[in-house]
């Protein structure tokens with residue numbers, strides 16, 4: 001079985017990816033300092049996958065602690081690097097923490113990958129690298145515009161670092177994964193997104209509104225040039241995001257072309273308006289979330305959605321879940337975990 005080191009493996013996307021890796025015959029090893037998660041999620045991962053996952057409670061910015069993991073596992077077939085801070089608003093308030101954590105962890109990982117000759121690397125990037133692009137759909141060739149936050153800047157810089165690393169290390173194959181809006185939970189409802197410091201993504205905010213710990217949901221503008229006037233975004237089920245990593249590893253394992261650093265968009269390829277999202281949420285919960293139309297939020301573009309045809313062509317990946325699957329799994333996870341109480 002090919003051993004894969006997963007940094008940030010206790011986090012939202014990392015934990016779902018570990019399950020998909022196990023389902024496809026990989027052997028994941030988790031590294032996570034649990035600064036934004038709980039190691040307990042691995043108990044649920046084991047319950048779902050019937051396999052226990054070795055876990056190192058290590059800060060990826062701590063080079064010597066990280067080296068121990070690479071020493072213990074000198075037969076790694078790949079590394080997936082999820083570990084990072086990811087809150088856009090927090091990054092505006094604490095930019096240095098974001099640059100320090102997101103970039104130092106990446107530099108350490110790459111240095112050890114080169115030293116221990118790990119053949120394959122996948123970096124968690126984001127559609128945030130495209131800035132406020134108005135080109136639709138967004139392809140991997142869409143030019144990157146100015147980063148809109150320190151968080152987005154760490155992803156643009158991270159991609160540049162991996163590209164330079166790839167040139168200097170032609171024997172190591174790299175992939176940059178540009179996720180659009182990951183959403184949903186594992187269909188079992190046992191794991192899902194756990195916003196530790198309060199919700200700032202739209203679906204967890206809808207949950208907080210419905211369960212009464214927030215007031216009305218505020219729709220930020222209904223005068224955009226879209227179907228119903230509200231903003232359009234690309235929501236992709238977290239299990240589809242997870243499976244894209246498995247497919248990317250399988251692709252890297254058999255790939256022999258000289259281009260050793262490729263970017264892939266991971267999105268559903270079509271956009272949903274905020275009002276359509278609310279309708280799907282209401283269908284899944286059997287309730288009606290209370291919302292009001294507010295004014296536009298500075299910096300929002302009317303519509304962003306991906307073209308994922310490159311991932312389809314090269315990775316053989318395409319989304320399997322739709323927005324109703326997303327919302328049903330979110331609600332199952334919410335009822336199981338009551339995460340909003342923490």
Ligand SMILES: NC(=O)c1ccc[n+]([C@@H]2O[C@H](COP(=O)([O-])OP(=O)(O)OC[C@H]3O[C@@H](n4cnc5c(N)ncnc54)[C@H](O)[C@@H]3O)[C@@H](O)[C@H]2O)c1
Pocket residue numbers: 007008009010011012013014031032033034035036037038058059060061081082083084085086101105124125126127179180181182
């Ligand atoms: N969820 C999204 O909406 C989204 C969108 C685009 C890109 N991404 C990127 O995908 C990756 C995973 O995101 P997520 O949603 O699972 O986030 P998450 O916060 O749920 O998980 C990140 C995990 O990394 C861990 N971590 C952070 N810094 C660490 C460090 N220095 N050493 C060890 N562990 C550390 C945290 O404890 C957490 O468990 C991130 O790189 C994020 O920027 C996420």
